[in-house]
Amino acid sequence: MRSSRYFLPVLKEDPSEAQVVSHKLMLRAGMIRQLSAGNYNWLPLGLRVLRNIQQIIREEMDRTGALELIMPTMQPIELWQESGRGGYGAETLKAVDRHERTLIYGPTHEEVITDIFRKNVKSYRELPLNMYQIQWKFRDEIRPRFGVMRGREFLMKDSYSFHTDKASAEETYINMYRAYLRIFSRMGLKAIPVQADTGPIGGDLSHEFQVLAETGESALYYDKAFEALIAADQPDVEAMRKLYSAADEKHDAANCPVKPENLKQGRGIEVGHIFYLGTKYSAAMGAKVLGADGKEVVPEMGCYGIGVSRLAGTIIEASHDKSGIIWPEAVAPFKVGVVNLRQGDEACDRASEEMYKKLETAGVTVLYDDRKESAGAKFATMDLIGLPWQAAFGPRGVTAGTVELKNRKTGEKHEISAEAAMNKIMGK
Numbered sequence: 001m002r003s004s005r006y007f008l009p010v011l012k013e014d015p016s017e018a019q020v021v022s023h024k025l026m027l028r029a030g031m032i033r034q035l036s037a038g039n040y041n042w043l044p045l046g047l048r049v050l051r052n053i054q055q056i057i058r059e060e061m062d063r064t065g066a067l068e069l070i071m072p073t074m075q076p077i078e079l080w081q082e083s084g085r086g087g088y089g090a091e092t093l094k095a096v097d098r099h100e101r102t103l104i105y106g107p108t109h110e111e112v113i114t115d116i117f118r119k120n121v122k123s124y125r126e127l128p129l130n131m132y133q134i135q136w137k138f139r140d141e142i143r144p145r146f147g148v149m150r151g152r153e154f155l156m157k158d159s160y161s162f163h164t165d166k167a168s169a170e171e172t173y174i175n176m177y178r179a180y181l182r183i184f185s186r187m188g189l190k191a192i193p194v195q196a197d198t199g200p201i202g203g204d205l206s207h208e209f210q211v212l213a214e215t216g217e218s219a220l221y222y223d224k225a226f227e228a229l230i231a232a233d234q235p236d237v238e239a240m241r242k243l244y245s246a247a248d249e250k251h252d253a254a255n256c257p258v259k260p261e262n263l264k265q266g267r268g269i270e271v272g273h274i275f276y277l278g279t280k281y282s283a284a285m286g287a288k289v290l291g292a293d294g295k296e297v298v299p300e301m302g303c304y305g306i307g308v309s310r311l312a313g314t315i316i317e318a319s320h321d322k323s324g325i326i327w328p329e330a331v332a333p334f335k336v337g338v339v340n341l342r343q344g345d346e347a348c349d350r351a352s353e354e355m356y357k358k359l360e361t362a363g364v365t366v367l368y369d370d371r372k373e374s375a376g377a378k379f380a381t382m383d384l385i386g387l388p389w390q391a392a393f394g395p396r397g398v399t400a401g402t403v404e405l406k407n408r409k410t411g412e413k414h415e416i417s418a419e420a421a422m423n424k425i426m427g428k
Contacts, residue, residue: 001334003369007044009033010381020215022313023147025325029385031312038144038152042309045385048333048365049312050155053187054134056330057157057306060183064175066130066159071112073135077102079111083284091139105138110281110303113160117299118287124164124297127289128172132159134308146215148313149269155309161302162282164291169300173205173276174237176304180209180272181235187311188328189318190230191271192222194245205276208247210268213317219248220268223258269314270307277301325386326409334367336425337387341375341394352393355403355418364426383408389425391418 011028018024026032031046042050058068077094080086093105106112113131121129134157144152159176163169177193184191189211196208210220222245229240244258247268256263279298281287291297312331319326329335336359340352356368367387369378375394382390390406397403397415405421406413416424 001365001367003367003371006367008381008385009043010384018147020146020149020313020317021320022149022215022316025316025320025384026147026313029325032148038141038150040148040151040153045333046312049327049331050309052331052333053308053311054155054157056186057134057183057308060179060186061132061157061159064130064179066132066161068133069131070133070135071106071109071116073106073137074103075106075109075112077104079115079285080104083111083114083281085111091141093138093140107137107139108303108305109133109158110160110277110301111285114281114285114287114301117162117282118285121162122289124289124291127299128161128163128168130159130161130172132157132304146313148309149215150217151309154307157306157308159304161304162287163300163302164289164297166278166300169276169278169302170205173274173302174241176274176302177207177241178237180274180304180306181237181240183306184209184211184271185233185235186330187315188330189271189311189315192220192226192230192245192268193240194220194222194247194268195250196247196273197249207274208268208270209272209274210247211271211314211318212266213269213314214267215317216267216269218268218270219251220266221246221248221251221256221258222264222266224262224264227264269310269317271311271314272304272306274304275302277303320386323380324384327386327388329388332365332386332388334365334387336364336366336389336391337382337385338366338368339375339378339382339390339392340368340370341378341392343370343372345395345398347398348393348395351398351403351418355391355393355422358422359425362422362426391421391425 009030014024015027030043032040035041095103137156138153141152161172191209191211193207193209196206223243225243229235282299282301288296288298316325338352338356340348342348356366359366388408392404402415403418403421404413404415
């Protein structure tokens with residue numbers, strides 16, 4: 001992609017309305033623009049990040065055997081009345097259609113998935129079953145803030161599982177626990193699973209996945225042994241499950257099993273939440289299957305959510321410096337930025353174009369800055385948008401047969417041949 005043809009409205013200064021780092025940098029980097037309070041347009045650069053986050057989630061969910069579907073955003077309120085949740089609360093946006101039927105803009109989909117199940121699944125032989133979707137949702141936050149971290153409209157992955165018994169439901173719960181740790185690790189995030197309140201969704205087993213950050217809204221308490229475990233490339237799930245961790249509403253100082261000197265406190269950003277629901281929805285909505293003995297069984301359920309759009313902000317909170325965003329390669333909108341420092345110079349144009357085309361042919365995502373701007377402006381933009389690699393061609397280097405290759409994360413720069421630079425970018 002050529003910068004001269006790309007829509008990238010970067011800002012030089014921090015917007016006055018932004019309070020947290022991720023909001024400031026997403027606005028400055030041209031990833032998002034506010035439409036109304038808590039609602040954002042995702043511009044091309046931001047959308048590329050969202051799609052990369054979704055791809056990781058899909059790969060790991062599919063790896064567990066979960067099946068993707070899509071459910072309507074607008075749900076009949078009768079389903080919510082049937083389950084006993086009514087209207088969910090003041091955060092639920094409702095509408096009345098031309099036939100005077102009340103609809104809910106779904107903040108979550110337990111009722112809809114249970115309705116699908118009860119109408120189509122009849123035998124224990126079809127279980128366990130786990131289905132997920134990635135879909136925009138809406139919650140009418142009374143005070144939306146912090147950009148995409150707490151917006152009104154947001155992208156979410158929600159999945160729901162059905163089982164013949166509690167043992168099967170707990171097995172899937174643990175599988176989701178493992179899958180979530182893999183998902184966040186692949187995005188460069190160190191997430192701590194903490195015991196959490198189930199809230200209006202219900203159930204009696206619940207873990208939030210919290211990324212430590214000063215701007216986090218949740219107070220966390222956890223065994224300091226977590227620090228070594230979350231730093232590992234492959235987290236030890238069994239070891240984690242034996243350690244104490246809790247969000248503030250579940251933490252009881254009087255009954256905490258961790259010695260005071262080993263108890264850590266911090267703040268976290270919630271990026272995922274898993275629940276064991278039991279039969280809360282299946283029983284209320286009359287979902288049943290025939291068991292192996294020919295008798296009807298009310299299926300056990302679980303649900304598992306990930307804040308997809310929130311993850312984009314969380315990654316920035318966890319990975320940035322004074323110059324801008326530092327994207328992990330797995331989610332970066334482009335892997336490399338090719339920078340032509342003297343646009344219009346025949347040698348610089350030729351060398352830049354050649355690397356740009358070779359990288360694209362090799363399947364590497366590239367943003368080629370071919371604008372007639374100063375070298376300083378181009379470098380500032382590249383640092384701001386945080387691409388993992390920068391390959392800069394200037395007259396001196398081109399004459400010497402070299403390119404300046406910069407690693408955005410480490411800041412290291414090397415004057416090397418274009419071929420050597422390409423090998424480094426592609427991990428050869």
